[in-house]
Amino acid sequence: MSMNGEVAARLNEFADLLEARDVDFKPRAYREAADTIADHPEPIEELAAEGLDAVTAIEGVGEGIGEKIVEYVETGSIEELEDERERLPVDMAALTRVEGVGPKTVAKLYDALEITTLDELEAAAQDEEIRSVSGFGEKTESNILDHIEFARESQERKLLGDARPVADDVLEFLAIVDGVERREVAGSIRRWRATIGDVDVLVGSDEPETVADAVADWDRVDEIIETGPTKTSARVGSMRVDLRVVTPEDFGSALQYFTGSKDHNIHLRNHAIDSGLKVNEYGVFDVSDVDDPESGQRVGERLASETEADVYEALGIPPMPPEMREDRGEIEAALADELPDLIRREDLRGDLHTHTDWSDGRATVEEMIEGAADAGFDYLCLSDHAVGPGVFGDSGLDDEDVREQIDVIREAAEEASIEVFTGIEANVDADGAVGDLEDATLDALDLVIASPHSGLGGDDDQTDRLVAAIEHPAVDVLGHPSGRLINERPAMEFDPEELGAAAATNDVALEINANPRRLDLWGSAVQTAIDAGATIVIDTDAHDPREFAFLRYGVHTARRGWASADDVLNTRDAAGVRSFLH
Ligand code: DGT
Ligand code: CA
Ligand code: CA
Numbered sequence: 045m046s047m048n049g050e051v052a053a054r055l056n057e058f059a060d061l062l063e064a065r066d067v068d069f070k071p072r073a074y075r076e077a078a079d080t081i082a083d084h085p086e087p088i089e090e091l092a093a094e095g096l097d098a099v100t101a102i103e104g105v106g107e108g109i110g111e112k113i114v115e116y117v118e119t120g121s122i123e124e125l126e127d128e129r130e131r132l133p134v135d136m137a138a139l140t141r142v143e144g145v146g147p148k149t150v151a152k153l154y155d156a157l158e159i160t161t162l163d164e165l166e167a168a169a170q171d172e173e174i175r176s177v178s179g180f181g182e183k184t185e186s187n188i189l190d191h192i193e194f195a196r197e198s199q200e201r202k203l204l205g206d207a208r209p210v211a212d213d214v215l216e217f218l219a220i221v222d223g224v225e226r227r228e229v230a231g232s233i234r235r236w237r238a239t240i241g242d243v244d245v246l247v248g249s250d251e252p253e254t255v256a257d258a259v260a261d262w263d264r265v266d267e268i269i270e271t272g273p274t275k276t277s278a279r280v281g282s283m284r285v286d287l288r289v290v291t292p293e294d295f296g297s298a299l300q301y302f303t304g305s306k307d308h309n310i311h312l313r314n315h316a317i318d319s320g321l322k323v324n325e326y327g328v329f330d331v332s333d334v335d336d337p338e339s340g341q342r343v344g345e346r347l348a349s350e351t352e353a354d355v356y357e358a359l360g361i362p363p364m365p366p367e368m369r370e371d372r373g374e375i376e377a378a379l380a381d382e383l384p385d386l387i388r389r390e391d392l393r394g395d396l397h398t399h400t401d402w403s404d405g406r407a408t409v410e411e412m413i414e415g416a417a418d419a420g421f422d423y424l425c426l427s428d429h430a431v432g433p434g435v436f437g438d439s440g441l442d443d444e445d446v447r448e449q450i451d452v453i454r455e456a457a458e459e460a461s462i463e464v465f466t467g468i469e470a471n472v473d474a475d476g477a478v479g480d481l482e483d484a485t486l487d488a489l490d491l492v493i494a495s496p497h498s499g500l501g502g503d504d505d506q507t508d509r510l511v512a513a514i515e516h517p518a519v520d521v522l523g524h525p526s527g528r529l530i531n532e533r534p535a536m537e538f539d540p541e542e543l544g545a546a547a548a549t550n551d552v553a554l555e556i557n558a559n560p561r562r563l564d565l566w567g568s569a570v571q572t573a574i575d576a577g578a579t580i581v582i583d584t585d586a587h588d589p590r591e592f593a594f595l596r597y598g599v600h601t602a603r604r605g606w607a608s609a610d611d612v613l614n615t616r617d618a619a620g621v622r623s624f625l626h
């Protein structure tokens with residue numbers, strides 16, 4: 045795992061501390077550098093090891109910032125940052141996660157009330173102390189109370205995109221450990237939840253000590269948090285990994301139990317009880333008519349434990365994929381023999397939302413096309429940002445740029461082994477208007493994505509805004525519909541059923557944006573939208589060919605939404621996609 049995220053966090057903290065004491069310009073430069081580094085494909089520690097020049101070669105990283113990065117990689121701290129922290133000794137990252145609380149607010153609350161942590165902030169709001177600080181009122185106070193829980197959760201949960209690679213590495217490591225007969229991830233990571241509390245790993249082995257010793261010696265482990273005969277908890281980077289060892293005979297029932305979700309397991313257990321059975325991490329037991337004469341308790345014959353499929357079958361329930369186990373109707377569907385045939389990675393034939401260096405992408409038109417071909421796609425849509433308000437500075441394409449780019453793409457497409465669609469990602473403004481290009485420009489393109497990028501802060505329902513965008517005659521795809529950035533910006537409020545119905549009526553596909561910071565739409569919203577008749581499209585929003593690898597997060601999110609291949613636009617061939625487009 046690279047240090048890019050960690051370095052970005054330090055730079056952001058530095059920016060916040062500078063902003064807190066009213067320093068101009070610098071905070072913005074630090075934040076932009078932090079964003080670039082967070083997304084940078086090369087490990088920052090490797091560049092720092094090469095020297096300052098390699099670091100400042102990254103766009104937006106000047107000498108001053110570069111030196112701090114090298115200092116951090118070499119020494120683990122930044123002297124100037126430590127000085128700033130002394131001036132304002134608060135948990136800046138946590139406090140500014142509260143919607144509406146910025147660095148300057150943090151500084152004022154520290155000066156007036158000595159608030160340094162989320163807990164102290166919550167206590168002060170509950171005790172009605174904040175309203176007494178000059179410049180604050182009851183509204184701010186209740187706003188803080190409303191948003192503190194989101195802030196707390198977001199500091200505890202990791203992005204799937206950061207956790208999954210760790211889980212993959214653990215599995216790969218276990219493959220060569222002596223005594224490991226079976227191995228699998230469990231918990232939220234196996235269900236591909238968008239955020240992960242900890243990474244659960246299950247091993248089937250008759251030699252638990254050997255396995256525990258091997259894990260403790262693994263060079264990726266930074267700390268052993270606790271270790272016992274059957275469970276080891278370790279810290280790998282910032283991730284907690286819980287590894288349990290069970291006998292190979294118990295592996296299936298343990299896997300079922302530790303995969304969860306908790307709600308799914310509770311429902312399953314109740315179903316078992318109704319059938320005179322008992323289910324736990326050791327198996328399924330028949331307890332209908334067996335009494336232990338000594339204790340008077342019922343004990344039962346073990347019906348299943350070795351494989352997960354055995355466990356479900358012993359309960360009379362067809363097994364369903366882990367992504368569905370959220371107690372959203374999957375047990376009822378299984379009992380009715382109505383489990384959907386979920387989409388798989390290999391069903392997808394192309395990517396319909398990507399960027400190039402014409403806007404804020406990092407690769408050329410040709411590099412993106414080549415990368416898509418290498419990723420095995422049959423087609424690709426290049427959909428750079430259109431001009432308009434949002435977060436892209438002046439990088440968006442205007443009408444003339446679009447016309448020029450269409451020619452460039454057509455020319456590149458002639459050389460390409462895959463089909464290339466011309467597209468644009470236009471901004472959905474606060475009223476749902478899709479700006480700022482001429483209708484003729486939109487009509488000249490193969491595919492138009494409309495995505496909300498601005499006006500995302502509000503709490504009120506945004507269904508009408510999104511439906512208005514869907515109803516725009518040129519729009520083919522609604523991109524990352526909620527605008528959420530996981531742990532950073534909450535999703536806007538909308539009714540997924542209404543959205544799904546509008547999308548179905550207007551032949552617009554709703555996106556699952558596979559970028560792990562977004563995963564937008566998410567499982568439950570996808571499920572509702574599909575039920576309402578909507579077509580889904582799974583896109584990477586790649587800004588670089590390496591980001592085509594995000595696709596798997598989109599596929600598993602679609603599976604969490606019970607999507608089958610038929611529900612997803614980009615399982616069709618290029619001609620099929622074309623016939624869907626306006
Ligand atoms: P996370 O780690 O917060 O992202 O979510 P999970 O689902 O991985 O939860 P975790 O790590 O606390 O526990 C792993 C699994 O163990 C969970 O999905 C289901 C099972 N489990 C844990 N506690 C309970 C419980 O109290 N009752 C039942 N039925 N199952 C539990
Ligand atoms: Ca877990
Ligand atoms: Ca756990």
Ligand code: ZN
Pocket residue numbers: 397398399469585
């Ligand atoms: Zn995009």
